[in-house]
Amino acid sequence: MEKLLTLLTASGIYNISAGQFFMILIGLGLLFLAIRKNFEPLLLVPIGFGGIMANIPEAGLAYSAVENAVHFAKPEVLQSLASVLNIGSSDPHDILHAYHGSNATVHAAASLAAQDAGYSNGMLYNFYLVAIASGVAPLLIFMGVGAMTDFGPLLANPKTLFLGAAAQFGIFATVLGAVALTMLGLMDFSIQDAAAIGIIGGADGPTAIYVTSLLAPQLLGAIAVAAYSYMALVPLIQPPIMRALTTEAERKIKMSQLRHVSKTEKVLFPIVLLILVALLLPDAAPLLGMFCFGNLMRECGVVDRLSDTAQNALINIVTIFLGLSVGSKLSADKFLDFQTLGILLLGIVAFGIGTACGVLMAKVMNKMAGGDSINPLIGSAGVSAVPMAARVSNKLGLEANAQNFLLMHAMGPNVAGVIGSAVAAGVMIKFVG
Amino acid sequence: MEKLLTLLTASGIYNISAGQFFMILIGLGLLFLAIRKNFEPLLLVPIGFGGIMANIPEAGLAYSAVENAVHFAKPEVLQSLASVLNIGSSDPHDILHAYHGSNATVHAAASLAAQDAGYSNGMLYNFYLVAIASGVAPLLIFMGVGAMTDFGPLLANPKTLFLGAAAQFGIFATVLGAVALTMLGLMDFSIQDAAAIGIIGGADGPTAIYVTSLLAPQLLGAIAVAAYSYMALVPLIQPPIMRALTTEAERKIKMSQLRHVSKTEKVLFPIVLLILVALLLPDAAPLLGMFCFGNLMRECGVVDRLSDTAQNALINIVTIFLGLSVGSKLSADKFLDFQTLGILLLGIVAFGIGTACGVLMAKVMNKMAGGDSINPLIGSAGVSAVPMAARVSNKLGLEANAQNFLLMHAMGPNVAGVIGSAVAAGVMIKFVG
């Protein structure tokens, strides 16, 4: 009889909190968007599913050993944790607070103490430690993305790098927006939070996750969800802005065919980029280094088996764990916060500003080049969101002139945007990391 | 000359113990069964080979750093370990006993002390730590299996879930058998041991390994070997039981063709299952969560590259390490024990009872449904052992009536058996974990 009671009182339905219930609905919503609406499914399916698993009551899959120990709150365990953490109170909230604020040495000791009491890290928490806290997963995804990227269009027209630069204004404007919301007393973001929120405007999932895991890990769930959702919404967000900022005549501009780019140039480009990073911004070295490494493997032609693995088995494995790990941060207490609304709002503003700046920069460059050689529609591709943003440019070009194929021209700013946001990430890590 | 002596006295042939010799023979036997008799080769080849490597004298591949340090038994090292373990005696046996009984904090300190003395974990021990002690390998295999599983036949006839439930009686009957052997004084199993032994009756390798690694890690070698061996023996174990419990007329029953199951139902099923797990049995969440995640990736149709990797590269990599890690537990002192005979005996009883209960349940369901719509032969497939048990049902059906194809009908209870034993695993972890 007692067993039956145990089973009942330990069941999910007996213990579920409103927050958990709501977060499970959000997880289901993300799965719906991913599966039926094709919102970046490769990430949002694992994130959504991980979010549901993280909110299964009593399972503690997203909790560390210490958090699990505190959850079950046996007095002697709390007592031992309090003593390890060197605090007087053995109140669960105080212990968690001290634990999250503790340095590495105390953190490790508290973790061992919780294990001594028979608690262990949840599965998703372990995935998070290995994939994100170590920083490795976003870097390996960047390597795979590098191995998938063709810099040919960029090399054929290097000036499109300016478009990739301009579109990053969305990032920094959003930082200022987050600061403003805090100054107005509406939100409470630190400068680190603001920087991490800004990076949503980079329209680049792994960069956003990497930066956020370094600067504001507690916001990881909201920022990753915002970043991937808005990337999926690029075909809805960008067109009105692009139409508003360009004239019909500009949209009709046909661009001359890109020159042929030799194999040697493609092999040398990642090396040139790496050296520039090495000389100017060492803080961007992990991200751009792995990106260049993937691209060099692709282009050098002598390690095709490595390039193939980087683009397939390895990136797929990492994507599964990255997604589940991000999902583990969709816990009710962190996500169901007024701040999350602020992040979602600021994120879409960031996309909008980035798009606008890219288009305006393209207009300026077109003017400077005589007014009929650069179609401003390719400017919006500078936000990255590869290859979606370039497709949007192409689509609007075709609307204006059925013979106007901008896809390849837009791929230049599109990959430039990846470089641009990685550089912006490096600057932010340098300044506020 | 002294070097020659060193080489000789450190050689395997000089140091081999009878137990190691015997275990190497057992490893060779497993390889023979796997390679020539096709006993679940994907697991038994790595397990057998790992077992041989684990028993190479003096190599210490399956030992932790502390165990290796104790093996070489330098007085000053023993002294330092005894002091870390806080025991008075520096006798090797006492040190090992204290080490195995120590809590996480002391365990970590002893490990560092052994490393200070120049000893390190053996290769297989490291594999075991990463793959099994962390719990990750069985979970990833479950994810891969989920991505390989088609729930169509189950969805077409959900009542076959009852067959998957009934066949789990083998698990719990075996628990009682292990308890009985202990009460009779023939064996000495704790309730945790009994639960882990019972799970052999689940006929599901990764579930058995997961549960055993949590409840009775010292029995892992014997239980994993028994589970996979008996799964391979399903075509020999089940038919006599099935024939004894059914009449010729029952075996001739033809089942009506399964209805078509829509894509949407297949996408929703893993989500429904996950939510039920979340509400009722959080302890089964890791196993069934990963299973559902794999299946959702398979069915949702938008992450085929992830599903493909989960079914191929990732599950293969994990299988290699899981097999070698299980093999590392085939050390003489743990496997060559009277208990192992008990485990082997109880395991086959578990399979037999599970099969019988599945068939009997099918008979009852057939009676209740009018007596001519459910062929009791599909009940035996409820033990899982996918897809071997379903094939056995099909074979016996064809024997009775050459037009009677039961394969698809048996796949329903077959995959239901996987769910059933994972639920049983969750209950056992909850009650005795």
Place this chain on the structure above:
Amino acid sequence: MEKLLTLLTASGIYNISAGQFFMILIGLGLLFLAIRKNFEPLLLVPIGFGGIMANIPEAGLAYSAVENAVHFAKPEVLQSLASVLNIGSSDPHDILHAYHGSNATVHAAASLAAQDAGYSNGMLYNFYLVAIASGVAPLLIFMGVGAMTDFGPLLANPKTLFLGAAAQFGIFATVLGAVALTMLGLMDFSIQDAAAIGIIGGADGPTAIYVTSLLAPQLLGAIAVAAYSYMALVPLIQPPIMRALTTEAERKIKMSQLRHVSKTEKVLFPIVLLILVALLLPDAAPLLGMFCFGNLMRECGVVDRLSDTAQNALINIVTIFLGLSVGSKLSADKFLDFQTLGILLLGIVAFGIGTACGVLMAKVMNKMAGGDSINPLIGSAGVSAVPMAARVSNKLGLEANAQNFLLMHAMGPNVAGVIGSAVAAGVMIKFVG
């Protein structure tokens, strides 16, 4: 303004040292050799790229948390490290020296202290820890190589194993060479260093990395670069030696076609080899055990999906991390040393002596067999460098006699050389490890 200064003073160009500049050039040189000259590109592309990344100023990618903390040299951090390391001085050099000489317990404490101060391991340092310091990467590569190796030619003519033995003399002669250079006061190698340098003569990358990581990790960069470079240079190094030691008549000897080797022999060979290792040289068990395991998976025919993964996805993933990790040891302070020149010199001598001994042994065997059945050219293949060395034998055979196809005959000694150098590795680990 202050920010601008920060950015400038933290930039690479402001901080680059002559050593780093020079090492980046060496990294570029390795990439050139790999990409344009096809010097073992699968390893040298990641090694070269990793070498460049390791020398990016201020990024600290190849440094541990403690090394990064010392690099930035904040007084309070140095103070805390000195106290953990239990030394009086808080001079950066003293701290690094104490840290590198510390035992495992103190090492772990220092690492936590550095993390407490906000420093973390560089990306490449983490790769090194996981891939090489744990020993796992070379072992997995050996497993993959085993799964790629066909022992058919060796089994058809087992006597070619003697050629694989003779060619290992290069290893031990080089050890003596390194000792001699030290005795002459030209270099300063310990016996461990000498053994690790000698293994370059094994002409086997993963063996060299495995042995070096155990015996002389500080030489890893130089030794790995030498090993892979000389393997790539085999077509240049070997032919003059082979021509000098053989007569035209010997080079014209045609060898009789190899007998057919049955599947069963191929399945049993890795098991026979494993048992011999187990009985005679447990220290070679990790290397040769994984090699045999890979080969058994290949030949047994029942685990093709595992064998396929071991040969493709898994070995590719491991190769990427192994290469980057080796590259992380191409730091200026370790590579730009007079010792590196000694290593490069000794390495080529090792290749030369190994080649010569293989050829001479083949001459002896030919004489003993009557003088017209064994072409001495196949002896040089005993150094391993699979399959390059066997191709060189074939090429010289064809030069002497356009009908003389030695490729399959040379594959026997070629794979024998792999076994031979793994055995030599085991002996060295036993004696000086």
Place this chain on the structure above:
Amino acid sequence: MENLLSEGVSLMVFGMGFVFVFLTLLVFATSLMSKLVVKYQPAPEPKPSARKAAKPSAGTGSAAATNDELVAVISAAVHKYRSR
């Protein structure tokens, strides 16, 4: 000893009971789900082409080429095979 027996018996009773309860609920939940799906979605496959088309975009970077590359590789292999 007594304790072990009672633990074993209660594990069996509650365990087996729970397995049945769980799978029974799953039968109901699944049947309900199937009924709802059949009711509200008579058409078998809603826009499969749209799904396929949108699949390749992967975080940053286009995975789009993968499929085409596979076709290209296979085509080349087939060609090589046929031209022997």
Place this chain on the structure above:
Amino acid sequence: MENLLSEGVSLMVFGMGFVFVFLTLLVFATSLMSKLVVKYQPAPEPKPSARKAAKPSAGTGSAAATNDELVAVISAAVHKYRSR
């Protein structure tokens, strides 16, 4: 508060400035590289066949068979498919 604002502004100014400086330098470096390549290497593809041929050797052990095996596997599959 004031501090936060000034930090945000300077992050924007220096961040955006640095992004532009970096990408401008990259434009120059890339253009220079392309010019040098075009100048010193007019031939588009220097010995592609040599590159391909030397690809397969992998550390120890021959990865050489991989490609041929792929062709063989695919050929077999094609054969199986055709002979249905």
Place this chain on the structure above:
Amino acid sequence: MENLLSEGVSLMVFGMGFVFVFLTLLVFATSLMSKLVVKYQPAPEPKPSARKAAKPSAGTGSAAATNDELVAVISAAVHKYRSR
């Protein structure tokens, strides 16, 4: 110093000696194994079809589909290629 030399020499002597002893024993063991195999198993391949057929079952869950799926994928690719 003297010590280093003697260590080096003994490493060479015993190392090289051991390599020869080991590989000599391997020659004998291999030859013996081959003789036994040839003697007791004249038929080259014992029931290869049975082996193939039983391969796919994988722990829980059927890996059986893999091969057929490969064929299906490749067939589709071939089809796509031909119908261009």
